[in-house]
Amino acid sequence: MLSLSAAAAAPALVGAGHQPLHWESLGLSPIALDLGFFAIKWYSLAYLAGIMLGYFHLGRMIRQPGAPLAQRHADDLFFYATLGIILGGRLGYALFYAPELLSDPARLVRLWEGGMSFHGGLIGTVLAIAWVSWRGGLNFVRTCDYIAVCVPPGLFFGRCANFVNGELWGRVTDSKLPWVMVFPGAGPLPRHPSQLYEALLEGIVLGLVLFLLFWRTRARWRPGLLVGLFTLGYALARFTVEFYREPDAQLLDFAMRSGLSMGQWLTLPMMAIGLGFVARALIRQPLAVTIQPTGQPAGSTVVS
Template sequence: MLIHPQIDPVALQLGPLAIHWYGLTYLAAFGLFFVLATRRLGHLPFKNLPQWQKQDIEDILFLGVLGVILGGRIGYCLFYKPAYYLANPLEIFAVWQGGMSFHGGMLGVIAAMVWFAWSRQRPFLQVMDFVAPCVPTGLAAGRVGNFINGELWGRVADPSLPWAMLFRGAGDVPRHPSQIYQFLMEGLLLFVLLWLYARKPRQQGQVASAFLFGYGVFRFVAEYFREPDAHLGLLSLGMSMGQWLCVPMIAGGALLWLWFGRRSA
C-alpha cells in the first residue's frame, strides 16, 4: 500500500506571491494546446484552407482560456452547489477556494468557439474539429495538479491492490488513485485515439463528436473509482453527478457522429 507524497501545493514563493503547482498545470495545459494546434495546421483539411493561420491559434487559445475559467467556475456553482451559491452569491468569485467543473468548462469553451466561428466566418463544426484533438493533454495536465494537491481521491480500495494509496484527509483507508486513472484514460489514451482518428479525412463534425463520446465513456468509467462529492453522494441508479453529466455526452456524441456521417453521405 502506497502513501500519497506530502507535496507542498506551492511550487515557488516569491515574497507575497505564491505560485501553485495547480496553476502551473494550467499553464502546461495551455502550452500543450498551442504546440498541438500548431501541428494541427498541417493536417487535412486545414493545410488546404489558407484562411487558417497561426494567429487563429492564439485567438482560439485566448478565448478558450476565458471559456475554461468562466464556464468551469459557473458550471461548478450550478451543477454541484447551487443552493449554497444562491445563498452566498459573492462566493462565486472566490475561485482561490477551489471548485471547477469540467462539464461547465466544456460549455464555456463551446460558447467561446461559437464566438470565434461567427467573428471569423468559419463553420462552427470545422472549428470544433480543429480544437478537439488538442484538448485531452490539457485534461491530463489538470489531473496531475489534482494528484499533487491530494484532492479528488478515489473510492476505498482493496488493501491488496499494489497501487492502493493513503491520502491525507481521506481517513486511514486505502483508496484508488483515481486522479491517475483519469490522467491515463481521459488524458493520454483519449489523446492518442483522437489524434490518430483525426489524422485521416473525416466528415465535418465527426472528430468533435468522437471527443464527446470518448471523454464521456472514459470519465463515466473513471467515476466508478472516484469518491463522489461528499455533499452529493451517489444519485439515482447509484451514479455520481459526474456520471450523470457524462450520459448526454455519450449519447449526443454517438448520435452526432452517426448523423454527420449520414448527412454527408
Template sequence: MLPVLMFPQFNPVLVHVGPLAVRWYALSYILGIVLGIMLLRRLVALAPRVATPELADDFLTWVTLGVLLGGRLGYVLFYQPGYYLRHPLSMLEVWHGGMSFHGGALGVVIAMVLFTWRYKLNFLAFADRVTVAVPIGLGLGRVANFINGELWGREAPASLPWAMIFPDGGPIPRHPSQLYESLTEGLLLFVVLFVASRRLAIRERPGFLAGMFLAGYACARSFCEFFREPDSFLGYLAGGLTMGQILCLPMLAAGLALMVYARRHPAYAGLPAPAADQPPPGS
C-alpha cells in the same frame, strides 16, 4: 498483505513570486492551454485546412476565458448552487479549487461558436481540431488534483499495490482515482484522437473527431467514477449514479449523434490554399 502507500505530502504551491503564489493547479491549466494551442496550430493547417496558424494563436484568449468562466460557473451551478447563493463572493475564490469539466466544456463550445462566427470558419471542422488537443489539459489537470490530494477515490482493497491513504480521506486505503482519470481521460483519449486525426478520411468529415471526443470522454469519466469518491455534499444520486456520470449521459448521446451526422454528410473541402502554396498560372 502488502503495505499501504501513504500519500506524498506535496506542496500545492509550486513557487512564491513575492506575494504571488503559483500553484500546481494553475500551472496545469496554463500548460495545458499553451500545449493545446501549439498542437492546434499544426492541426488546422492539415488538409482540409480549417484555419490559419495565426487564427489558432488568436483562439488562445477565447479558449482561456471559456475554460475559466465555464469551469467555475459549471461548478457553482452543477455542484454547490445553494452554498454559492449564500456566499456569492466565494465564486471568485478559484484558488481554493472548484472547477467543473462539463462547465468548462460548455464554455469552450460557446467560445468556439463565437470565434468561428467572427472569422467565418466551419464550426464543426474547427471543433474537431480543438478537441484533439483538449485531453492534454485534462490529463495535466488530474495530475494537479493528485498533487493537491483532492478528489481521491473510493475505498480500495488493502492488497491493491497502489492503494493509498490520503490526508483528508480518513485512515482507509483508497484508489488514486485522479491518476486513473489522467491516464484514461488524458493520455488514452489523446492517443486515440491523435491517431484518428492523422487520417484524411476522418478529417474530411466535420464533427467526427468532436463526436469521438465527447463519446470517449463520457465513457472514460463514467468508468473512473466507479473508483472515485462522490462529492460529500452530493453523494450518490438516482440509481447509485454520481453527478459526473449523469452529466456524461448527454455528452455520450451528443458524441454518437455527431459521428453519425459526420458520416452521412459530404466531405469538407476546406479553405483555399494560401497564395504562396498555389502553383503559378499555366503550370
C-alpha cells in the same frame, strides 16, 4: 455507503497485512513555487500548460491542407477559450456541485480555493468557439474537430494536479493493488487514486486516439467525427472512473439516492451527443479538398 464500504474493507486489509501507500510519503505539495509574498500552485500551472500546449498543437494542425481556420482565428480562440474554460469551469462547479456559491459572490470568485467543473469549462469553450466561428465566418463543427484534438493534454495535466493536491480521491477499497493509497483528510483506509485513472483514460488514451486519427487517417475530412469521438470517449472514460471515485461530500446523498454520481449523470447527454456526431459524420460523404502539392507549379492540384 461510505461507512459500509470502509467497514467492509478494514478487516480484509488487516487480515492480509497489506500496507497501502500514503500520499504524504510521496513528498507532494500543491505549491509549485513559494516566493513568500506570492505562491504558484501546480493546479494553475496545469491549466496554463494545457492551454499553451493546445495552442501550439492547433498552430501545427492548421498549417495542414484544408484547415477550417487561419492563425488569426487560432489567436482569437486562444483568448476566448481561456475565458470560457475559467468562467465556465467555475460557474459550472457552482451550478452542478456547490449551488451555495451562487448566493455568495465573494466565495465564487476565489478560484485559488479550488472548485472547477469540466462540464462547465466545456460549455464555456463551446460558446467561445461559436463566437469566434460566427464572427470569422468559420465552419463551427470543423473548428470543433480541431479544438477537440487539443483538449486531452489539458485534461491529463489537470488530473495530475488533482493528485498532487491530494484531492478528488477514489473510493475506499480492499484491493491488494500496489497503488492503492491513503489520502490526507480521507480517513485511514486505502482508496483508489482515481485522479490517475482519469489522467490515463481522459488524457493519454483519448489523446492518443484523436492524435493518431488526425495525423494518420482522413478523419478530419469528415466534419464532426473528431469532436464526436472526443465527446463520446470522454463521457465513457468519466462514467467508468466515477465507479472508483468518491462522490463530492455534499453530493453523497444524491449519489446514493439516484444510483449514479453527478459526474455520471452529466456524461449521459455527452454520450448521446457524441454518438450523434459520429453517426452523422460516418453517414455523410467526406469532404473533397483541393490541395496544391508542395513544390508544384500553380494550377497543379490533387483532389483528396
